[in-house]
Amino acid sequence: MFGAADSGVPNRTHPDGRTFLDILWRQARFATSAHFVRAVRPLAGRRLAENLLTRTEHDRVLSAANEADLRR
Template sequence: MRGDRVSVTAPYRLRIERALDDPGVRSVFHGPLLLVVRSDATRFRTFSFYKDFTLRGDLADATRPAGRPQHFTTHGLNLAPFHLADDARYHAYSRRAEPLVVFGTSDSGVPNRARGDGLTFLDVLWEQAPFASSGGFVAAVRTLAGTWPAEGLFTAAEWDRVVSAAVSADLRSRS
């Protein structure tokens, strides 16, 4: 009717999509929009995002707004919408660099090994986010880490170090 208003919101969030043929190669999206890494480098840029995650498990914890809509910074590099079509060099893909199981500043010292499908311990763990509490996070780590020795990916001592690191981690919101 005349005078009615319709309001539509589309809350975009930052997310990662893995390449189909290599889970260690990824692209960053803001909602449906591909963000590219502005860089002249001729090799994959590598990023370590999980160490910056809070209990939310949100990529926004590892990036910062860059002063323009849909522009962000991470690891000292700019992320910009792919569709800008200017002459800046860019990377649509980056490589995961998560060598150790780390939760914030709590480092287990345990290698972040991948299963046969290419997904690492941290990949599988953070797919379960958000976590309602630190206790819920520790329970998820304990459960998932318990499956890794059966696959030959953690020793009993490594399981203990991963769980201890999770217990020590402070993953409350940093914002």
């Protein structure tokens, strides 16, 4: 979940013990929504390559990131 934009994708734990959101939020504060999406995109790609996201889940995560309102 990114703000009110919920992808519906589980935040699975990588074998190293970190979740997608653990890694993403360590990079926070994002100056703009574009910076946020630029952080989500490669992370989602790595999770897809590691079989921690399906293609559909990957696409849903990217869609939610693009819809996220980070101004709150």
